Amino acid sequence: MNSLNVNRDEMDDADFRAEFRAFLAEHYPAELKQDFHRPFRRLRGEPANDWQRTLQKHGWRAPAWPRESGGMGLSFRKQLIYHEELEHAGVARIIDLGETQLGPTIIKMGSPEQSEYYLPRILNCEHVWCQGYSEPNAGSDLASLRTSAELDGDEFVVNGQKIWTTHANDSTHIFTLVRTGKFEKKQQGISFLLIDLDTPGISIRPIINLAGEDEFCEVFFENVRVPKANLVGELHQGWTVAKALLGYERVWIGSPALAGKALALGEHLVQQLGLEDDRGVMDELAQLQADLHDYRLLYSRTCDAIADSGKAPGPEVSMLKVYASELLHRLTEFNVEIGAEYGAVVGDVEIGGVSTADMQADLYWQLMMARPVTIFAGANEIQRDILAKTVLGLQA
């Protein structure tokens, strides 16, 4: 067994992969794996925190963080292997925004005191963070946000509302973009502020989504007093602070992992329903198989180029988000369509096998869980605008 001091970034790629694979096989609970019933399973709340602590205990937590901050200090290439192995093992996704968003932001832009206080508490799940960016009138057009923070002595007074805040109801803290001033450009005068959700004046209302889950919430702020020390980076510079991580976000959202799970379900359904001799279905399946095959190659080619350059991803990674999310749409739609009457069911249904055992499926859930992927983190229409302008040079 490895001690926490092992620098896994120095390992050979193949050894690294083998060790992580063995670790996952030994430690990840079988009942929490992604399966045909819940191909995009997510963990939240205590099961999520338990698993994160297991990773932490064995030195597998926070792959992208530097070692001096308590992370694994993995190169981008090793991070890709790490994610591939999570996918391979069917480990459920965890939206740990403390690890993936806030930690790197504090490491890059925060004060030493903020690093010292917050980073260990993210790693041991004492603090669970959610992201307060979107507002009712500031979604893809994020810079139009209006939640205000006015300085009053040593405290900001925050008023306003956030929405689509994923897992706010499981979180202890929220990192926010708030308006601290009005300037010529709307991107100016935004600040990056850390807020404890236990602070008086905050209320949270979960919103039930089309998949039947209360994953996202509205968060209301009414005269919420936040210490000035909770500002990350300079006052009014929050847009720059937040933007620094957007490229990486699009790389991970572009991962072919979810599409891989959806295709595996589709291939299983074809067998389950005895459709192997239906030329029309098989041609449609061939298109989807080829699309995912080709996309996996493009994804790894793009990631390799990022790893080789040693630079942060550029605007071209928007194409990953666009293609992966739309492929996920098409795959989940195929699964509903070939399901025939089973595709009309809202919720669980037992599908009898033609040549295989019966399976429990929920074709509705997988269809609906795929919907927001084309919307969040900048709707695909916005991504196309970015690509048209910056990559293709189409003039406005």
Place this chain on the structure above:
Amino acid sequence: MQEMDEFIAMLRDSAEGFLADFQASPGAKTEIAVPRPLNRELWTAMAELGWLGLLLPESQGGLALPVSAAAELADVMGRYRFPVPYIEAAIMPAQILAAADNEALAAELISGETLFSLAWQDRAGSDAAFAACVLSDGQISGQKSFVAAVEPGSQLLVCVSSVNGPAIVLVNSDADGITAQRSATASGSFCQLSFDKVTCTPLLAGTGAEQALASAIAAGRLLASAFLSGLSRACLRDTVDYLNQRQQFGRKLSSFQSVSHRCVDMHIHIELAEAVWRVAAEAGDEASLSAAKARASDTAQDVCRQAVQLHGAMGFTEECSVGEYLRLALQYGNWLGSAKSMRRAFQSARTAEALA
């Protein structure tokens, strides 16, 4: 590895110069429904650049480069919509001559003094190659379909069946007993060839013949994929230039989302096409090769058709170059495996892999 990367960069550079000059020359424009004869002077110039013998072994006077290098060249040719049957008359016949280990014939191919053409296909939409033509008593009789780049005096490498199984034989296209029915393609022509007791020279037999043909088809598919990928990229680039310049309703066409978003989707498909052919060039397995040809065939035809629409009425004329792109996309997108048939081949190969 690094040496090869540098060599490929040089190869691409020199190709860019040569192909740009050609594109600016008066003979570059292709015509509609007219079989395009192979320009022998141009062919000799390509021979001098070493392109004809790129893949042949050094022992036969070639450059012994990996097929991935030839694919890089094909990508650049696509970018200049080069209407010359390089894949048909150089790459595919060279794979047969390399397998036959025939130094004299290889030398003729490399120098460009003799033209070769691979007469393999029995019928449309099929890889069947050894049934429609029969060898008996040193003579062949039967049919071959879609034989590309047959010129006066070409040496034909004909796939035939014999009592001992499949074989590849050599006949001259001017020989007695051969009749040809010619149709135009973008870069030349297809011939439907009939053979009536044509005397031939044996080259390859048995599994050797089958393997040589398989490697010729694989190389052809790879290069066609790279060519189509480069072609699509150039066609989209020209379209973007046009959209940035043309104004309607007081705005540049490029500023309309319905237009720019379509360009973005084309761009993503081109990126996919390039990622796949590059992997297929290294891996060489049937699944990735079929996927590469399927993706490139679909992408090129889609991009070029959309370019017609995005150029408006101008795109429907022979005044701009969109038609030349589209005709090449039709040629290489439907020859050596259409998108649909290649996707089916990909699916079979993938299923076979999963079961293995």
